[in-house]
Amino acid sequence: xxxxxxxxxxxxxxxxxxxxxxxPVDRAVITHGHADHARPGHARYLATDDAAPVMRxxxxxxxxxxxxxxxxxxxxxxxxxxxxAGHVPGSAQVRVEVGGEVWVVSGDYKLEADxxxxxxEPLRCHHFVSECTFGLPVxxxxxxxxxxxxxxxWWAANAAxxxxxxxxxxxxxxxxxxxxxxxxxIGPVLTHGAVENTNAVLxxxxxxxxxxxxxxPGTRRQDHPGALVLAPPGAFSTGWARxxxxxxxxxxxxxxxxxxxxxxxxxxxxxxxxxxxDWAGLNRAIAETGAQSVHVTHGYTEIFARWLTSRGYDxxxxxxxxxxxxLDEGAPPAGSAPP
Amino acid sequence: xxxxxxxxTAVDQTxxxxxxxxxxxxxxxxxxxxxxxxxxxxFSGRRPRRAITTSRLREWAAERAGIPLWLFEESYPIVGDLxxxxxxxLPAPTRSHDDGLSTxxxxxRALDDADEAARKAAVLDAWDRMPxxxxxxxxxxxxxxxxVGVSRKLMTRALAQATGREEAELAHRLMGDWTPDxxxxxxxxxxxxxxxxxxxxxxxxxxxxxxxxxxxxxxxPHDWRAEWKWDGIRxxxxxxxxxxxxxxxxxxxxxDRFPEFAGAADWxxxxxxxxxxxxxxxxxxPLPFAALQKRIGxxxxxxxxxxxxxxxxxxxxxxxxxxxxxRARPLAERRAALDEVLARVPENAALRPSPLVPFDSWADLAxxxxxxxxxxxxxxxxxxxxxxxxxxxxKGDWWKWKLDxxxxxxxxxxxxxxxxxxxxxxxxxxxxVRAGDDLVPFTKAYSGxxxxxxxxxxxxxxxxxxxxxxxxxxxxxxHVFEIAFEGIQESRRHKSGVALRFPRMSRWRHDxxxxxxxxxxxxxxxxxxxx
Numbered sequence: 116x117x118x119x120x121x122x123x124x125x126x127x128x129x130x131x132x133x134x135x136x137x138x139p140v141d142r143a144v145i146t147h148g149h150a151d152h153a154r155p156g157h158a159r160y161l162a163t164d165d166a167a168p169v170m171r172x173x174x175x176x177x178x179x180x181x182x183x184x185x186x187x188x189x190x191x192x193x194x195x196x197x198x199x200a201g202h203v204p205g206s207a208q209v210r211v212e213v214g215g216e217v218w219v220v221s222g223d224y225k226l227e228a229d230x231x232x233x234x235x236e237p238l239r240c241h242h243f244v245s246e247c248t249f250g251l252p253v254x255x256x257x258x259x260x261x262x263x264x265x266x267x268x269w270w271a272a273n274a275a276x277x278x279x280x281x282x283x284x285x286x287x288x289x290x291x292x293x294x295x296x297x298x299x300x301i302g303p304v305l306t307h308g309a310v311e312n313t314n315a316v317l318x319x320x321x322x323x324x325x326x327x328x329x330x331x332p333g334t335r336r337q338d339h340p341g342a343l344v345l346a347p348p349g350a351f352s353t354g355w356a357r358x359x360x361x362x363x364x365x366x367x368x369x370x371x372x373x374x375x376x377x378x379x380x381x382x383x384x385x386x387x388x389x390x391x392x393d394w395a396g397l398n399r400a401i402a403e404t405g406a407q408s409v410h411v412t413h414g415y416t417e418i419f420a421r422w423l424t425s426r427g428y429d430x431x432x433x434x435x436x437x438x439x440x441x442l443d444e445g446a447p448p449a450g451s452a453p454p
Numbered sequence: 455x456x457x458x459x460x461x462x463t464a465v466d467q468t469x470x471x472x473x474x475x476x477x478x479x480x481x482x483x484x485x486x487x488x489x490x491x492x493x494x495x496x497f498s499g500r501r502p503r504r505a506i507t508t509s510r511l512r513e514w515a516a517e518r519a520g521i522p523l524w525l526f527e528e529s530y531p532i533v534g535d536l537x538x539x540x541x542x543x544l545p546a547p548t549r550s551h552d553d554g555l556s557t558x559x560x561x562x563r564a565l566d567d568a569d570e571a572a573r574k575a576a577v578l579d580a581w582d583r584m585p586x587x588x589x590x591x592x593x594x595x596x597x598x599x600x601x602v603g604v605s606r607k608l609m610t611r612a613l614a615q616a617t618g619r620e621e622a623e624l625a626h627r628l629m630g631d632w633t634p635d636x637x638x639x640x641x642x643x644x645x646x647x648x649x650x651x652x653x654x655x656x657x658x659x660x661x662x663x664x665x666x667x668x669x670x671x672x673x674x675p676h677d678w679r680a681e682w683k684w685d686g687i688r689x690x691x692x693x694x695x696x697x698x699x700x701x702x703x704x705x706x707x708x709x710d711r712f713p714e715f716a717g718a719a720d721w722x723x724x725x726x727x728x729x730x731x732x733x734x735x736x737x738x739x740p741l742p743f744a745a746l747q748k749r750i751g752x753x754x755x756x757x758x759x760x761x762x763x764x765x766x767x768x769x770x771x772x773x774x775x776x777x778x779x780x781r782a783r784p785l786a787e788r789r790a791a792l793d794e795v796l797a798r799v800p801e802n803a804a805l806r807p808s809p810l811v812p813f814d815s816w817a818d819l820a821x822x823x824x825x826x827x828x829x830x831x832x833x834x835x836x837x838x839x840x841x842x843x844x845x846x847x848x849k850g851d852w853w854k855w856k857l858d859x860x861x862x863x864x865x866x867x868x869x870x871x872x873x874x875x876x877x878x879x880x881x882x883x884x885x886x887v888r889a890g891d892d893l894v895p896f897t898k899a900y901s902g903x904x905x906x907x908x909x910x911x912x913x914x915x916x917x918x919x920x921x922x923x924x925x926x927x928x929x930x931x932x933h934v935f936e937i938a939f940e941g942i943q944e945s946r947r948h949k950s951g952v953a954l955r956f957p958r959m960s961r962w963r964h965d966x967x968x969x970x971x972x973x974x975x976x977x978x979x980x981x982x983x984x985x
Contacts, residue, residue, distance in 0.1 A: 251529045252521050253542035364469075372542070374466070375534040376878060378603070379905070383468050418528045425522065 117193070117213045118220070118244065120410070120433040125220060125244065129213040130193030132161075134220045137436040144195060146222025147206035148173055148287055151438045161188070163197050165233070165320065166205030169287060172316045184233060200224040201235030202390050203288030204317055210238055219404060220244040223439065225389065226396040227259060230295050231322060232288075237403035244410045245401060248391045248439030249369055250419030256369065256393040262386055263296035269365065269384055274302050274341030279362035283348030283382070285440075286313045288390050290345055291324060293367050299325045303339050306330065307346035307355070334358070348380070369393070369440055391440055401428070413437040457485045458493065458555050459588040465603055478604065478612030487639035489555040494642070495634050496600045497609040499705070504598045505565040506573055508536055511596065514574055518581065519543040531925050534873040537593030541586050551583040556634075562596060607846060617643055622657070622845040630654035631707055652694040655701040656727060656773050656781065657845035661835065661852035669816050669836060669855060679785060679839050680811040680819055682831035683854055684768060685743045685941065685955075686733035687750070691715060691767055691805070693722040694777070700732075700767075708732075710753060714765045714804035721799040725777025728792070729843070730769040730808065740830045742985070743955060744943045768808035769796060770835075773843055781843035788843065826857050827984060832940060833857045859938035859956075860980060863963055865893055865971045866933045869915045870926050872900070880912045880927075883959070885937055887950070889974040893931055896950035896977060902938070902959035911962075931968045936961035942977075942985050950974060952981050 119126045124136025124143075132142040139156035146152050146162075148169040153162075160179040162170055167181045182188055184207065187196045192214075197207035202223040209220040217240040224246065228234040266282070273280045284290040286309040294314070297304060304327045306314065311329040318324055328339065336358055344359050348366050356362070364382040371377050371385025392400055401409055401423070408429045411420050416432040423430035464477035482490055495501075516526040526543060533539040558580070565573045580592055594600050610628065614621040627642060630651055672678060688703040698718035700708045709715070712732065722728075734745040745763040749755055772792035773781050780788055789810070796807050811834065813819040819834065826833050833856035841851035864885035872881035882900050886893035903911070911933070921928040938960035945953035 251532060252519060252525060253529050253533055253539060255542065373533055373878070374538055375873070375876065379876065379879070381469060383470075415532070418525065422525055 117211055117216050117218045117242070120435075125433075125435070127190075127193050127195075127211055127213075130190035130195060130211070132190055132193075132195075133157075134209050134211075135222065135437070142190070144197075144209050145170065146197075146200065146209060146220065147203055149203070149223070151436065152222060161190075161195075163205050163207050166207065168316045168320045169205065169313065172312070184236075198236045198238055199233035201226060201228065201232050204232050204291070204320075204322060206232060206288075208236070208238060210240070216241050218242040218244065219406075221246055221400070223248070223391055223437075224400065225392050226400060227256065229259060229292050231291055231317075235400070237400065239405045241406055242408045242410065243401060243404045243406040244412060244433070245397065246391065246437065246439060247397055247411045247414035247416060247419040249389065249393050250397055250411070250415040250422075252394045254369060254372060254393045255395065256372075256389060257387055259296070259388065262388050266293070266296060266365070266367070266386055267298040267301060269363070270297070270343050271301050273363045277340070277361070279336070279341075279359040280343040281351060281356055281359060281362045281364045282343060282345050282386075283351055283364070283366040284310075284345060284368075286310045286347050289367055289388070290314075290347075291317055291322070292390070293386075293388070294324050294327070294345065297325060297343065302341035302343060303328055305334070305339055305342045305344045305359075307344075307350050309347050309350075310345050330355075336360070351382075389440060413439050455551070455553060455555055455558055455584070455588050455591070457481060457489065459585075459591050461493075462591050462602055463587055471608065474604065474608060475612045475615060478609060479615040482613055482616035486554055486556075488634075491634045491637065491639045491642060492555050492559055494609065494613070494628065496595075497604050498606050498628055500633060501598050501600055502559050502563055502595065503566065504596070505562055506577065506596055508597055510570070510574070511536070511540060511577070511593070514577060515540040515543055515581075518578060519545065531871050531873075532878060534871070534876070534878065537590055537597050540581075540593050541590040544581055544589065547582050547584055547589075549583045558592065559595065559634075613643065619643070625657040625845045626654070629657060629705060631705075652697065653692065653699045653707070655690045655692060655699070655705070656779075656843075658688060658690065658703050658729065659771075659844045659852060660847035661837075661854045662847065662849050664836070664853045664855045668820065669853070672836065672853070675813060675815055675819070677839055679789070679837050680813055680822075681770060681808050681835045681837070682811060682826065682829060683833045683835045683856065684731040684733055684740060684808065685830065685832045686731040686740065686746055686768075689730060689732045689767060690773075691718055691722075691728045691730065691769075692774075693719045693726045694724060696724065698722075711749065711755065712765050713755065713760070715767065717800075717803060718805065721803050721805060722795065723776065725774060726795060727772070727774035728767070728769045728795075728805075729771040729773055730767045730805075732765050732767055734763040735766040735804075736764075742830065742943055743941065744945075744953065764804070766804040766806065768806060770808050771843060784840040784842070785837050786839045823855060823857065857940075859940055859960070860942065860984060861936050861938045861960060862887065862977060862980065863934050863966060863970070863972045864897070864937050865931045865968045866911075866929060866935060867893055867895060867931055868926050868928055869911075876908070878912075879908050880915045881908055883935075885935065886931070887972050887974045887977050888969075893968075894950050894974050896948065896952060896974075897937060897939070897954045897957045899935075899937055899957045899959050903962065907962055934963040934966040934968060934971050935959045936963055942981050944981060944985055950977065952977055952985075 123138040124133040126133050132144055133140045134144050135146055135152040136143050141158045143157040144161045148166055153170050155174050160177050164181045164183055184199055187194050194212040196210045200206040200208045200222050202225055211218045219238050219240040224235055226235050270280045284293045290310040306327045306329050314324055365384035366380055366382050367386040367388045369389025372387045377385035409423050410431050410433045412433055412435045420430040420432050461481040465474045512526055516523045530539045610621055610625050613624050690701045692699040696719055700715055702708050734741040772788045775791055799805050823834050836853040838851045864887055866883055867886045868884035869880040870882040872879050884895050884898050886895045915929055918930045919927040937957050939954040939957040941955035943953045
């Protein structure tokens with residue numbers, strides 16, 4: 116097999132490397148910087164040029180080799196290249212070719228193009244290793260432009276009513292994507308430290324983001340009337356958010372399309388915006404690979420694998436320690452705290 | 455329909471009570487009267503009859519969405535709401551409509567007599583003409599569970615805001631067994647002299663629980679009256695215009711189910727309304743709740759059951775005397791009038807006063823409370839002697855002082871995901887006690903943990919599932935929870951031989967392993983002592 120599924124992670128015997136391993140290994144090819152994919156403790160890392168700054172920021176001193184999207188590296192007997200996954204800036208699918216057989220590990224991906232990440236690139240392969248975080252037919256993302264209009268209308272109404280807008284979004288990826296959708300003529304945008312640190316890293320690598328004001332212990336609410344406050348969702352349950360009152364609260368996540376989840380979060384508004392593929396997206400991406408064999412790694416794996424099987428695929432569930440877009444843990448998966 | 459969908463969205467998009475009330479009030483000001491009446495009916499638990507089974511709805515939704523039925527069925531527990539699952543899987547509508555709520559309800563009711571092909575055509579047509587939120591609201595109408603985060607109390611407050619009428623008056627107007635067919639907006643809400651409905655009950659006065667600090671903070675004991683808190687069905691007995699009516703707190707008319715009160719119109723002067731507790735009774739004391747439970751579900755009670763579990767009403771309060779609403783009078787005065795009325799009731803009548811519990815100090819009362827379980831009471835009620843009979847739950851004048859619950863340490867063995875707000879979380883658990891090397895399931899419990907604890911156990915269940923039975927997961931027997939409950943009964947239907955009353959998880963015993971959970975023997979000892 117070109118790739119094997121081991122206790123430590125997805126392994127390529129021909130090249131003696133792992134993809135997004137969850138235990139320390141000698142050589143790790145990393146799809147993107149989220150904590151469940153880029154873990155500390157590996158001897159050598161390989162990632163895209165665009166993913167590198169965030170990984171260095173989060174993992175500190177690591178031995179990191181980088182490649183451009185599409186650039187082919189020979190590792191042992193394997194030809195390895197990284198291709199855009201559209202998930203977050205720098206995120207990649209890993210293409211591994213050994214003796215003419217092609218495997219692609221998707222990492223996390225989404226099909227809709229945003230202004231920040233290189234758009235998802237369909238790759239032909241024999242075996243596709245896919246996430247399926249939102250692998251149920253109830254997940255159907257509205258177009259990004261509509262959600263942007265909803266967020267801005269909510270912000271404007273809050274600002275007019277003298278309320279702050281507290282918006283929860285993960286520090287790496289989601290926060291910047293939301294930021295890029297904001298109509299900053301409505302008011303100032305304040306940021307939590309975890310978001311701002313990631314902003315700084317991404318700005319330094321040339322990403323254009325609107326101006327933001329980092330919240331510090333000295334931040335006074337009266338200096339920022341009508342502000343939108345962008346923070347990891349977990350920050351709302353801490354004292355940190357208490358200074359911004361009165362406020363309306365919102366969370367930006369694919370899970371927000373489920374009313375039960377939204378109500379359990381106890382927020383006023385849920386904005387359906389995800390960095391993962393929805394049902395139609397997963398199905399389209401898989402079809403476009405031309406692969407007959409699909410290995411699903413995380414999400415609604417059992418249901419999705421059964422669905423794929425019913426559609427004629429050879430579908431298998433492979434146990435991994437990837438978590439995808441989680442809300443229940445309360446803690447954002449990446450960049451929540453500076454290293 | 456559009457207006458109701460807009461209301462639904464407005465209520466759904468805020469956690470602030472005032473914003474919800476404002477949105478509701480705005481709706482009650484603007485919507486057509488016939489839609490308003492239906493909305494009031496829906497929010498007070500009055501639903502149109504279910505014309506279509508949910509299994510048909512699932513099939514049609516799956517078919518319309520182009521997915522196999524099993525995939526729909528797998529998605530449903532994850533979404534946690536059938537109406538919402540259907541709304542989410544359906545493709546975008548291709549047409550539109552301009553019809554109001556009552557028009558759609560009329561169409562749904564016309565389906566009662568239609569054949570299945572016509573029902574299907576009508577439902578698919580509706581789905582194809584409604585945008586997602588309207589579809590969700592429409593599906594909730596068909597599936598019957600119209601629970602959308604608006605309590606009856608909230609609705610009544612909004613009605614008061616929209617109409618300028620007193621909340622308590624409106625609460626009273628909305629009681630009883632009216633339907634949108636039997637009334638109009640004007641009659642129900644506005645008419646100064648509402649058509650006399652002789653069966654209409656008053657809103658029940660409800661109490662909050664006293665916290666652990668006990669009654670000391672309530673002030674001087676002589677300002678208060680104490681009664682036993684009985685474990686039966688709270689009821690309101692009405693004798694008016696030569697007839698009697700018995701209402702439950704859930705506003706169900708129970709008159710026919712309890713023939714014991716058939717003589718009420720003769721025992722009581724016309725225009726009498728009594729608040730009390732229906733109990734199954736034997737000799738001089740109540741039977742366990744389980745005895746009464748056998749009677750609850752039965753519209754017509756067989757003679758044998760009448761003999762086995764005869765019912766009485768223990769009266770707490772008098773709300774109407776000689777046709778006059780006396781709820782505003784002080785409790786002491788109402789109670790004296792109640793005793794006078796009851797003194798003239800025949801001795802063998804199934805209606806008697808719930809005795810006051812005399813006490814001089816809070817310490818006395820605490821000691822008496824300790825005897826509640828032996829008397830088959832749940833604890834005590836404390837009522838301020840000068841309190842009026844409030845409409846609904848108001849803090850300050852009435853308090854429940856319940857017994858401390860019984861507890862047992864049990865092992866978690868099965869878990870199932872919750873619904874609605876708890877969808878995607880494991881919240882429904884089955885617990886077992888030890889019997890030698892075996893574990894014997896004896897109760898389910900759904901509540902008592904914090905959100906954080908539910909999240910923690912959910913993570914654990916996902917990783918420690920041993921076997922699946924449909925939506926139920928058998929888990930590794932590792933975690934011990936303290937289960938609190940109010941009573942214990944023998945039960946032949948349960949493998950353990952017992953049934954608990956109001957079981958819930960009172961504590962996660964992180965300090966205990968499965969081997970340290972309590973035993974079946976201990977459970978049976980509790981049954982012998984408290985059953």
